[in-house]
Amino acid sequence: MRFFISTRVFLGACLALISGGGGAAMAAPQPWEMGMQPPVTPIAHMITNFHDMLLVIITAIVALVVILLLTVIVRFNARANPVPNKFTHNTVLEVLWTAIPIIILVIIAIPSFKLVYAEHQVVDADMTIKATGHQWYWSYEYPDDGIAFDAFLVDDADLPAGAPRLLATDNHVVVPVDTKVRVLVTASPEDVIHSWAMPAFGIKMDAVPGRLNETWFRAEKEGVYYGQCSELCGVNHGFMPITVEVVSKDRYQVWLKRARKEFAADDEGPGKNDEGPGGAVLAASMASGR
Numbered sequence: 001m002r003f004f005i006s007t008r009v010f011l012g013a014c015l016a017l018i019s020g021g022g023g024a025a026m027a028a029p030q031p032w033e034m035g036m037q038p039p040v041t042p043i044a045h046m047i048t049n050f051h052d053m054l055l056v057i058i059t060a061i062v063a064l065v066v067i068l069l070l071t072v073i074v075r076f077n078a079r080a081n082p083v084p085n086k087f088t089h090n091t092v093l094e095v096l097w098t099a100i101p102i103i104i105l106v107i108i109a110i111p112s113f114k115l116v117y118a119e120h121q122v123v124d125a126d127m128t129i130k131a132t133g134h135q136w137y138w139s140y141e142y143p144d145d146g147i148a149f150d151a152f153l154v155d156d157a158d159l160p161a162g163a164p165r166l167l168a169t170d171n172h173v174v175v176p177v178d179t180k181v182r183v184l185v186t187a188s189p190e191d192v193i194h195s196w197a198m199p200a201f202g203i204k205m206d207a208v209p210g211r212l213n214e215t216w217f218r219a220e221k222e223g224v225y226y227g228q229c230s231e232l233c234g235v236n237h238g239f240m241p242i243t244v245e246v247v248s249k250d251r252y253q254v255w256l257k258r259a260r261k262e263f264a265a266d267d268e269g270p271g272k273n274d275e276g277p278g279g280a281v282l283a284a285s286m287a288s289g290r
Contacts, residue, residue, distance in 0.1 A: 027223065040201065041217045128184065129182070131185050133240075
């Protein structure tokens with residue numbers, strides 16, 4: 001039972017003590033949203049900038065192709081050219097349609113390689129969190145602080161005001177703002193592949209049984225951020241959310257002091273106890289066929 005506390009008590013305490021109310025951001029999918037979520041980490045900024053650059057390039061390519069097609073349709077049809085021109089090749093044109101795509105690919109490759117390199121350079125991390133995927137919930141460990149807990153979907157009946165349905169969890173991953181966080185991602189040995197994804201952070205890392213993958217983030221803005229498992233993992237795949245709460249460093253120390261008491265790790269570790277509010281949510285979800 002030590003890994004679970006009342007959903008209402010925990011969320012109420014976090015909102016009152018940690019989030020501090022006004023001014024906190026919330027990143028979650030929005031109705032009719034066309035673009036990506038606002039980035040709040042260096043990697044997410046790089047991904048957004050790379051996306052915007054590609055959008056300009058592919059728009060220009062599409063416009064050029066449309067213009068060429070229209071030119072061919074209008075100027076080189078049978079009515080406009082009853083006697084067709086006879087030629088076999090055009091050296092200048094052939095050089096251009098070979099050189100220009102190469103230049104475009106080089107322009108794309110340079111920021112692409114920089115982004116891939118930055119995503120995998122997990123050096124000088126200030127703290128480490130381990131996320132383990134289970135069917136169908138996440139468990140978390142703070143190995144440097146002896147903290148371990150499970151995070152289950154909050155049932156509709158217990159959903160706090162303002163929390164997004166199917167994205168809120170009973171326990172939040174809490175991290176301090178402007179802190180480089182190493183995230184170790186895996187799945188329990190007897191489980192299947194999951195994926196720890198947080199769009200506002202620019203993270204999507206597979207959780208593979210028996211394998212430890214690594215990523216990182218540094219959140220630049222306080223708030224509550226939502227993600228989901230992004231690897232099809234079974235009947236309750238759509239009910240496996242992720243909630244990360246970014247707080248000030250002072251508030252993080254307050255949370256950490258309380259969490260060391262509430263979530264003190266034991267030999268079993270997280271994910272071993274199916275009792276408590278989170279276990280009830282999981283049991284009800286499985287019973288309803290979700």
